[in-house]
Amino acid sequence: xxxxxxxxxxxxxxxxxxxxxxxxxxxxxxxxxxxxxxxxxxxxxxxxxxxxxxxxxxxxxxxxxxxxxxxxxxxxxxxxxxxxxxxxxxxxxxxxxxxxxxxxxxxxxxxxxxxxxxxxxxxxxxxxxxxxxxxxxxxxxxxxxxxxxxxxxxxxxxxxxxxxxxxxxxxxxxxxxxxxxxxxxxxxxxxxxxxxxxxxxxxxxxxxxxxxxxxxxxxxxxxxxxxxxxxxxxxxxxxxxxxxxxxxxxxxxxxxxxxxxxxxxxxxxxxxxxxxxxxxxxxxxxxxxxxxxxxxxxxxxxxxxxxxxxxxxxxxxxxxxxxxxxxxxxxxxxxxxxxxxxxxxxxxxxxxxxxxxxxxxxx
Amino acid sequence: xxxxxxxxxxxxxxxxxxxxxxxxxxxxxxxxxxxxxxxxxxxxxxxxxxxxxxxxxxxxxxxxxxxxxxxxxxxxxxxxxxxxxxxxxxxxxxxxxxxxxxxxxxxxxxxxxxxxxxxxxxxxxxxxxxxxxxxxxxxxxxxxxxxxxxxxxxxxxxxxxxxxxxxxxxxxxxxxxxxxxxxxxxxxxxxxxxxxxxxxxxxxxxxxxxxxxxxxxxxxxxxxxxxxxxxxxxxxxxxxxxxxxxxxxxxxxxxxxxxxx
Numbered sequence: 001x002x003x004x005x006x007x008x009x010x011x012x013x014x015x016x017x018x019x020x021x022x023x024x025x026x027x028x029x030x031x032x033x034x035x036x037x038x039x040x041x042x043x044x045x046x047x048x049x050x051x052x053x054x055x056x057x058x059x060x061x062x063x064x065x066x067x068x069x070x071x072x073x074x075x076x077x078x079x080x081x082x083x084x085x086x087x088x089x090x091x092x093x094x095x096x097x098x099x100x101x102x103x104x105x106x107x108x109x110x111x112x113x114x115x116x117x118x119x120x121x122x123x124x125x126x127x128x129x130x131x132x133x134x135x136x137x138x139x140x141x142x143x144x145x146x147x148x149x150x151x152x153x154x155x156x157x158x159x160x161x162x163x164x165x166x167x168x169x170x171x172x173x174x175x176x177x178x179x180x181x182x183x184x185x186x187x188x189x190x191x192x193x194x195x196x197x198x199x200x201x202x203x204x205x206x207x208x209x210x211x212x213x214x215x216x217x218x219x220x221x222x223x224x225x226x227x228x229x230x231x232x233x234x235x236x237x238x239x240x241x242x243x244x245x246x247x248x249x250x251x252x253x254x255x256x257x258x259x260x261x262x263x264x265x266x267x268x269x270x271x272x273x274x275x276x277x278x279x280x281x282x283x284x285x286x287x288x289x290x291x292x293x294x295x296x297x298x299x300x301x302x303x304x305x306x307x308x309x310x311x312x313x314x315x316x317x318x319x320x321x322x323x324x325x326x327x328x329x330x331x332x333x334x335x336x337x338x339x340x341x342x343x344x345x346x347x348x349x350x351x352x353x354x355x356x357x358x359x360x361x362x363x
Numbered sequence: 364x365x366x367x368x369x370x371x372x373x374x375x376x377x378x379x380x381x382x383x384x385x386x387x388x389x390x391x392x393x394x395x396x397x398x399x400x401x402x403x404x405x406x407x408x409x410x411x412x413x414x415x416x417x418x419x420x421x422x423x424x425x426x427x428x429x430x431x432x433x434x435x436x437x438x439x440x441x442x443x444x445x446x447x448x449x450x451x452x453x454x455x456x457x458x459x460x461x462x463x464x465x466x467x468x469x470x471x472x473x474x475x476x477x478x479x480x481x482x483x484x485x486x487x488x489x490x491x492x493x494x495x496x497x498x499x500x501x502x503x504x505x506x507x508x509x510x511x512x513x514x515x516x517x518x519x520x521x522x523x524x525x526x527x528x529x530x531x532x533x534x535x536x537x538x539x540x541x542x543x544x545x546x547x548x549x550x551x552x553x554x555x556x557x558x559x560x561x562x563x564x565x566x567x568x569x570x571x572x573x574x575x576x577x578x579x580x581x582x583x584x585x586x587x588x589x590x591x592x593x594x595x596x597x598x599x600x601x602x603x604x605x606x607x608x609x610x611x612x613x614x615x616x617x618x619x620x621x622x623x624x
Contacts, residue, residue, distance in 0.1 A: 108454075110454075237472065237473055240467055240470060243456075243460075243464060244464065244467065246454045246456075247464070249416075250411075250416045250447065251447070253414075253415050253416055253436055253440075254414050254415070254416075254440060254443070254444070254445040254447070255440055255464055255465065255467050255468060255520070256436055256437040256439075256440030256441070256467055256468030257436065257437070257440075257467065258436045296455070300455065300456075300457065300460075301454050301455050301456050301460070302456070302460055
């Protein structure tokens with residue numbers, strides 16, 4: 001027999017699913033609405049027109065001659081210029097928010113973020129080295145992405161190792177280890193750039209350090225979007241373990257889960273996602289910190305809600321952040337990494353200064 | 364099936380220091396067995412070896428005659444539930460979510476919590492008297508309430524054996540007695556570290572005493588807790604009386620006088 005409380009609890013689960021579907025819808029609307037912004041503003045009707053044409057073309061193979069067809073200016077602006085970069089933005093936002101949530105569970109500290117812990121810098125260093133010195137050339141054109149992954153993974157492991165030296169990792173030790181490693185990686189990136197003194201490389205490298213969605217194309221997007229979807233689904237299956245991770249290793253063992261291998265697997269997956277995100281869009285900071293924090297305030301700590309909702313909110317957040325980047329200064333574009341840092345760093349400081357910060361919004 | 368928890372010749376070395384040596388401890392089916400001893404005598408370390416957080420350097424732990432290492436972590440979590448001494452957690456789960464985690468050893472890959480799990484959780488919360496606080500945030504509760512939530516989580520694991528490390532710490536006298544009463548009547552094999560000798564005397568079937576990592580005595584409370592023994596292990600003068608129902612009780616008199624004090 002169900003009591004009133006249990007009925008309420010089951011209804012809450014349904015409410016959670018409702019939130020997820022609402023956010024999926026909101027993401028779709030955001031993506032198409034954001035296409036209308038730019039140097040030339042477009043009516044939303046044209047956006048859906050192009051998408052309609054694409055869908056018909058793709059599914060039915062039929063050629064419909066309209067003003068949205070391939071080769072038209074509208075088609076090129078919507079499909080080849082604006083949409084790829086927005087899709088990339090959504091994927092990067094989802095990846096960063098997801099990695100933020102998972103890393104916060106791994107280090108049991110809500111201040112963790114790929115950028116703050118220096119992991120984005122590690123990926124950026126890997127990518128820079130690969131570009132400038134053709135390291136890992138056996139991987140061909142993928143070498144940059146592979147090196148970004150390797151850089152992210154090495155820094156993830158180094159942060160965990162350094163923070164755990166001499167006893168349990170504390171927030172202070174984590175942040176110190178992260179900022180020190182970040183400084184080291186940035187210094188070596190700059191050193192490499194200085195050594196090469198190359199003319200063509202810097203624009204790409206500046207994109208990695210400042211973050212930008214400008215180089216988006218469908219080919220790279222395909223791989224990245226698939227990776228983000230797979231990563232999100234993977235972590236949705238891991239929600240129970242992520243919850244136990246917050247209780248610590250000792251509690252997890254007495255509740256039937258040995259976290260050791262889980263932790264390694266999670267580090268690999270998050271490093272892969274961060275490596276790909278940096279490879280495609282450079283270092284974009286604080287998304288992995290601010291988004292999970294906001295979601296926890298509203299929905300609580302349970303990862304069953306936190307994982308899907310954070311990924312979706314991160315995606316929507318970055319789509320609109322990119323719109324802001326393109327419209328704040330008329331005729332000019334702010335690198336998105338600069339914008340998220342300008343907005344996110346004060347939030348980070350606020351969280352750090354607050355006397356007690358737990359996983360969520362009890363106060 | 365005998366739900367028996369046993370250590371055989373267990374030894375533990377931590378940081379080059381011998382914390383435990385030659386420890387034989389047994390808790391038989393349905394027995395409430397207490398481990399007593401002064402601070403730093405190795406009680407917590409012994410329990411940690413039993414609940415798998417520490418790997419003993421020598422000897423082994425046996426669950427119903429089978430060595431603990433032969434169980435998977437998941438199997439042992441269905442056999443042994445633990446109420447450890449906890450330190451503040453840096454997260455904000457609700458009480459219900461905390462207790463629900465006690466069901467995790469039973470959950471297969473991707474399996475959701477079902478109505479039965481919620482019923483078990485409600486029942487566990489009712490047993491510790493916290494059903495009214497199910498939706499509260501765990502970290503906003505008092506230390507004693509948190510301790511009871513952890514006990515509820517252990518109950519939700521529905522194990523035949525229960526390990527408790529000083530479960531009455533942080534508790535008001537009323538809840539100390541309630542908790543010991545609950546443990547006494549729970550029908551599980553219970554192994555617990557106790558600080559309070561009166562609680563140990565009143566609620567345990569059998570006691571093991573540790574001092575400096577060695578077993579210095581064992582027996583029923585009546586046999587073990589003599590004034591001589593208490594002075595030897597704890598260094599205090601005590602008077603031991605007997606209640607009408609035969610339970611011994613202890614009144615402490617003075618600390619053993621050190622020279623030149």
